[in-house]
Amino acid sequence: MSSASTSNSDFTYQTRTTERLELPKVLSRLESLCACELGRARARKLSPSNQNEIARAALNLTSQAKIFVQKSRFPPFGGLSDVSESLKVASIGATLESKTLLSVGRAIEGARRLRETLFSVSDEIADNFDDLFDIAERIVPRKDLEKAITEAIDDNGEIKDDASLDLLRARRNIRSTQTQIQTRLRGMLSDNRITPHLQDAFVTVRDGRYCLPVKAESRGSVPGIVHDRSSSGNAFFIEPQAVVDLNNRLRELAGEERQAIDDILRTISGLVGGAFEDLRPSIEAAGDLDFIFAKAQFSLELDGLEPLLRDEVHGCFLKAARHPLVRNCVANDIKIGAESAATERGDFDVLMLTGPNTGGKTIVLKTLGLLCLMTACGLHIPVENESWIALPGQIHVDIGDEQSIEQNLSTFSGHLKNIVGILRDVKANDLVLFDEIGAGTDPDEGAALAKAVLRSLSRKGAHVLATTHYGELKQFALSAGRFENASVEFDPKTLSPTYRLRIGVPGASNALDIAARLDMPPDIVARARKYLGRERVDAEAATQQLEATQRQLSEQTDAASRERESLEKLRRDYEARIQRVEQEREREIERARRDAKQIVETATQEANAALRELRSASQGTRSENKGTEAARGRLRTLKEKVDAFGANSTKNEAKAVEAESETPIPQKMRESAAPRVVDSFKVGQIVKLKTLDREGEIIKIENNRAEVRIGAMKIEVKFADLEIVERDKVRGVAAIQARKAWMVPPEINLIGMDTVSGIEEVEKYLDDALLAGMKEVRIVHGRGSGALRTAVHRFLKSNRAVNEFELAPQNEGGEGATTVKLG
Structure with missing residues (x-):
């Protein structure tokens, strides 16, 4: 059956397609990155959209969240949980349990902190996050509810004693009554008239009543009410008559406590229900942000980026594309479709991919399909800059058993039925992926059927990537219009695949060369070449030569690219310097x-x-x-x-x-x-x-x-x-x-200044003198009371720059001035 025939919508891709291309595994990883159930639920429900506007908006949000994390920090999602149902219950007047209210309070607080974090970024980068801010705006802070809940309920979900006066009074009375009961019972435990009749010397509680364990044979010796009997039958749990009234009082107080708690829960639940219109969008927005930032984290994990979504062309170009689920995957450039809007049909619409088994053909096939689906989900993909995608209307796949990329468990008839459905439903610009097209039957008939199917799909305007081992299809791709060959590279020296995709070069089978290198007897290899036929041998040799030339050119191109990058880095470094x-x-x-x-x-x-x-x-x-x-x-x-x-x-x-x-x-x-x-x-x-x-x-x-x-x-x-x-x-x-010059004056006059101002001036003056390279200066402080002179001398003693100082000679001021020698 065609993958298209199972479609329930014209705006998304079929479940069969997403499963065969392993999108659920990607979404499972995304779900694990969400911080709370709100985000995880959105990850589970995520489906790809073939509408560019929808995908572009989702990609943009992912990019904004990634930039936010890179330029600021990862926002907090602590305390968030899905309390949507609890909010609905409260909105119709029902009373919520204390632990439920605690979860609601934490969710309200978590959403508020999330909003505050987003809006706390600096103005310099705030313009990058307009769409994130729009979502955060839906979060309505309700600190009044946070306060009401935290003041009444502790971190364990228990109602606090001081949540209300009635509750405080009831619990005080309960503790007082319990103390009275225990005091009386401890007295009975030490009463020599009673202790011989006790099975054990401890107080226990049965049905909320304090009791003593009395030996079965002494049942009548301790007056009271029997509430229970031990499993062995050796003891009765009797509430002594002396504490019956107190136990009754305790039960009454417990009722008062329950009533006070019910009143508190009813009041807070009413507040929550009344705020339903604020809280519902707040919780939903917090879940959206959790999901979006999980996508950003996934992008960082994949080293992914947002591909350019193009409307004016069809096909895609994925530069250095990697499969997101394969570790150490070799990056390959994958291209199919038009280069520009001016190209009516594109360079090629059908890509024939050949190469050895386990060489990576199916990985390339799935990489193309999966990255298209991830883009349609608004997820960044593991590619490099310059990558672009025009989302296909639908993606049709015939890949065999989705549980393995190395085994083909489908029968030829099953493949044929699937191909018939694809031919029936395919439209222009759809993407079709075939793994080993025409396999499972006679090679000549299979190749002929494959050529006819591919030609039909090309005429309908579909884009096709097909893997094959048929040499006849390689020749067909060389002569058919809008067809192109590609291969996964094989290293004849190591007899192993390199997993590199080479567009424009058909892959050689290499079977006879591998046999020869593995010590197959030469006469058998020669006979096999003879059986193969001269034309086929020449074609294989030409293909191998072309592949070797392409590999050499690619190596030279890579070397030139590395050299160019090195020179460009050097140029940038010099410009920065x-x-x-x-x-x-x-x-x-x-x-x-x-x-x-x-x-x-x-x-x-x-x-x-x-x-x-x-x-x-x-x-x-x-x-x-x-x-x-x-x-x-x-x-x-x-x-x-x-x-x-x-x-x-x-x-x-x-x-x-x-x-x-x-x-x-x-x-x-x-x-x-x-x-x-x-x-x-x-x-x-x-x-x-x-x-x-x-x-x-x-x-x-x-x-x-x-x-x-x-x-x-x-x-x-x-x-x-x-x-x-x-x-x-x-x-x-x-x-x-000529009259303009500069110098630090040889002396400073402090007369008329107080000690504080004088010391400030001396400190500044000495700094200037040192900078000017002066060795000796003079400080005029006057005689007066001597306070200023004393302060100046004290300062000079503590200054490391001063070598020595002394009062000036009598003819130069005497005690009214000090000569200072600087180091």
């Missing part, structure tokens, strides 16, 4: 720009102060001329420091480039990454440094770089960082910038 170097260079320039701006601003202030001191000193007495010399000395020191800063800063960029990688960057890549040299700059030109936003004069040009003087500072930069300043903007620049 160049990018890192450029980023580091930009960071160095930015740091230098900030430092230079601060230096120039400070230098301007200090230089102006020194010039003012010079002007003031030049108008004073002879003794004040010493101040003039000191000021001039500070200006000289200032210039030296600025020059030193400029010289050091020019080296930063080159050092950053070379330090980035132990592997030198190739010269061509270095040149392509660097800006073009501009030859319009000349010594003496006034230019603007873009990164510093300062103007200066070019004083030297060497190695495509310029040395620029900005006041007292010299900086070496690339031409790309320079901009020529027009002549009318240059006037006065040199005069202004």
Whole structure:
């Protein structure tokens, strides 16, 4: 019977097809990956759809979940269970048991936590999960119900004492009454008048009543009510008259306890039933998400991906396809159908697959069919990028016994009946899979019948993959339009299959070659070749030669591909290194720009102060001329420091480039990454440094770089960082910038500051002095009460950078100042 004849729907694939292609085994694995019964139920009910829109939506959800796991984490599904029936029961006013309510509470909490996890992803990646968010939106948080349940029911499903005042009161009274009963009975156990009549010295409970085990022969010696007799008949369990009233009271209290518990359960069940419209979609959404993330986990397990679903063409191309149920399966490219919409019928619609037994032909056949079914289920498949599928309308199979891929247990008549059904039901763009078409009868008749069947299917527009051993079908595929040969590779050196699929190359039988290599007598092999016929021998030899050539070309192609991938990786590595170097260079320039701006601003202030001191000193007495010399000395020191800063800063960029990688960057890549040299700059030109936003004069040009003087500072930069300043903007620049310089002042004045502020200023000042390379500084703290001086000295003692310090000489401030020598 045709697989199509069992169809119950035009939008899915037949059960017989899915079973023969082993889809249930795949779904069983998927079910095992689900975290709760909600997801497992969906996995069991999953069926493939031949509608691209449905399959595409399911595939998209799987992809979103996989990306979520890769970029964030696997969401929690703890506490989730299928409480749908319990919710329905509560919605009609029935009361739920405490353990059932506990399950409901945990499911509500689990769904809420699941929602919170999904919505907790960062904004940078949130756009990847729109469809997942739509499902999570259906989960309605109900913390009020969570609280009501957890406050009343403990983790074991028991009602807590403080769930209500009535219950608390009843249980307190029960414990008090039980204590009274046990106290009286223990007293009787130690009463010498009673103990001789007891079978054992313990208290037991029968029918909720506290009793003592009394010897059968002493039954009348202990007044009370008999509730039971031991299995041996040697003892009666008697409730002593002394505790009858207390036992009665205990029974009344137990009734009050049950009533209080019933009231609690009824109240909470009512809350759950009233929230049915919120809880039902929440639980369903949680189950959907469990199922979707199980598909994502399955994709990660298979190293699978989402194939491109195409509407404009027919057939498929599966790159490096692997059977999901076969360990260490060899990956093969499988193609059938059209390459583009412009192709009216496709490159080939019928693929004849030949090769040795146990060579992997049936695995290829099942891989094609199963991966189509998995795609139709919204599952990722084990292929590589560039794979695409146009879902077939139906998949028809004739593969023999679905329980084995190596045995063929069907009779020829059974196969023939199945083929008749396929021919009757097949439509354009259906996929038909034949394992050993035409087998089980006379080879000539079987081959002739197979050719006629395949030709008919091709004319109907179906896509066919058929395995065969018939050499006549190989020849037929060479001459028939829209047919193509393929084979599973056989290594004649090792006499074993490689399981690699070769499209375009028919497979040789290799039977005689194998016989010869296995020490079959040469005369027998020669006679067999003679019986085979010259044309057949030549054809087999040509096929073997073609197969060897194809294998050699494939090896060369693989080697070239590996080399290309290696070069591409090297190129990406170098580009990444160049990018890192450029980023580091930009960071160095930015740091230098900030430092230079601060230096120039400070230098301007200090230089102006020194010039003012010079002007003031030049108008004073002879003794004040010493101040003039000191000021001039500070200006000289200032210039030296600025020059030193400029010289050091020019080296930063080159050092950053070379330090980035132990592997030198190739010269061509270095040149392509660097800006073009501009030859319009000349010594003496006034230019603007873009990164510093300062103007200066070019004083030297060497190695495509310029040395620029900005006041007292010299900086070496690339031409790309320079901009020529027009002549009318240059006037006065040199005069202004000549006054700009930088230095850390030789002393700091703390007079007027409190001790806290003073110490902060001293700490900052010493840091600056150390960075400037100064060996000696002066701190003016004044005399006053001496508190500030004491605090400064205490700080200097604890500072590792200070070698020594002492009060200044009397002519330089005495106790009002301290001289500090730095290490």
